[in-house]
Amino acid sequence: MDKTTKWTIVGGGNGGQSLAGHLSIMGFPVKLYDIFEDTINAITEQGGIHVEGAVQGFGPLELATTDIAQAVQGADIVMVVAPATAHRAIAKTCAPVLADGQIVILHPGATCGSLEFKQVLTAQGCSAKVTLAETNTLIYACRSPKPGYANIIGIKDDLVVASLPAKDTARVANLFKEAFPQVIAGKNVLQPSLGNANAIVHPAPSLLNTSLIESEHQWSYYYDGITPSIGAFVEKLDSERMALADAFEVDLLPILKWYKIAYGVDRPTLSETVRANPAYDGIAGQKELKTRYIMEDIPTGLVPMIELGKLCGIPTPRMEVIARLGEYLVEEDFFATGRTLKNLGLEDMSRTELMIFVETGDR
């Protein structure tokens, strides 16, 4: 297969550098964009990214730049690999430079990433015929020890991608599969959006571990953090997500079943399951409250799920309690800044109208 698909990675963090390096090692032409001069200069100096771990080699880049126009020009796929809280700003940055036919994949999109991105492009007057898409998670477990170096610890066996509108998903998935055959086409963007399990496994356990976070104890996020009561709560929180998935007619696995399939751990409760999962050994609990587990996963995970619940009449009381508790503990107004229906420009839509919108792109 010709490796002619041109990739631009937006975001030079752990995931962005891993993807840029890996795609280049595969033989694709790759550009990388980041806002940080230091990151870009380090990569430019060595001409690419050193990758180690599950993938090994040096991936030369066509360009590493802080200039979005140069980065995006000529790309077939613009892959945004950044905290979801940055998507709005990235959409604004990209709006003037995107061209007809380009694909923008939010990798991952958290919840309602494509819907937000589309709304910003429209508001910015972007007239390019762009296909938006999002994944349900990041394909790697990875880290970048320093600019220009990526350590790919593991590569996931599956990754769901879906386009906005859904009729473009097959085209996006086929291009994406050139690099990652494990990509699966989702029904529509609500599938990866509601598949955002971070919203379930991050904020609630983090908040309920507040005292451990602020203690002198080192702790293991999953082994110590998902105690029996916390695990039972998280399972019920997840059942609210499942109810949303049912209401929007997308297939998703409850987190407990997903653990069984993904990790082969079959225990009756979430607490026992994560504690029996050797893959979670050594995952340290955070030592400050204001991490992405709260600052990102509430406004771009729980908030849009709660709002989708309002739209379709599904109660999400546990999600609301956690989102509000998070607001109070870190003193942020996530319902002002986050992905509410109002902020997504969807406040007047019915459930049916939204389901038509994600399929066709028309409203």
Next chain:
Amino acid sequence: MDKTTKWTIVGGGNGGQSLAGHLSIMGFPVKLYDIFEDTINAITEQGGIHVEGAVQGFGPLELATTDIAQAVQGADIVMVVAPATAHRAIAKTCAPVLADGQIVILHPGATCGSLEFKQVLTAQGCSAKVTLAETNTLIYACRSPKPGYANIIGIKDDLVVASLPAKDTARVANLFKEAFPQVIAGKNVLQPSLGNANAIVHPAPSLLNTSLIESEHQWSYYYDGITPSIGAFVEKLDSERMALADAFEVDLLPILKWYKIAYGVDRPTLSETVRANPAYDGIAGQKELKTRYIMEDIPTGLVPMIELGKLCGIPTPRMEVIARLGEYLVEEDFFATGRTLKNLGLEDMSRTELMIFVETGDR
């Protein structure tokens, strides 16, 4: 002063035995009621209660019994010293045996204890002209190592009592002062009810320490449990209580100021204050989630405060978040079982009507 006032203590736990022994040592005639045969038998066998600590001696009792009629007969003051979640059942037990002129003091009443007690007496058809009253806290720090023995660790310098109706408070306070001169007459029962600081300092820190509670770590409730973020949250939770006090026109100190006065500890934040308070040394954190800090202080503390907020239009979002989180973590329906306006028979009252009711007893 003649020690002729006849006391009956309802409840043979830590506080009840301490009070019964102490009052007897002071020279008052005292009876004690409890539902547990073993407790009553042990006390009957030795004829009274051995008290040590801040008070020392043997307090002989006129009677220790599981028969409520015998216990209450002839009493001037029936002092209920029991978990607030038992008040409803105790009211039902007492309703047929109370006589004109008797005083029932809920010590403490938690929040809306007298209002609940009165409603149960009325519902049970109790026609005796009884004066109800409640205190804001228990006058002791104490424990009972075994039936018949009480250890009074400390005696508080002040205790607020108020009657329902408030016009009877002076009479109640004067009798109460015969034993405890530090008793202060409150404006009306809303003062001790909203003075229930347990609702502020127990459920929220307990829930936010869930992982420590279910860990193998021993922890100190105040020193480890009130971390900076948890302390800041509790201060804001307390400001909701202060807003309720303002709305019902009762004087209360914010918890931070109260700590300064009660313990002489003057630090800018609650977290620093409790950590600098030597009186909190050695107060261990609980090792199970279902303790009175949640099972009692939510349904008889936060729930009625939230409901009083609804009645007077004061928002209590942090109280609601904690009450709901507690419900979900221990899987109880505290808004079904707790002191809601509906369960208190107050659902049709306005703020003004309630304020008249607590003053006059008329509605």
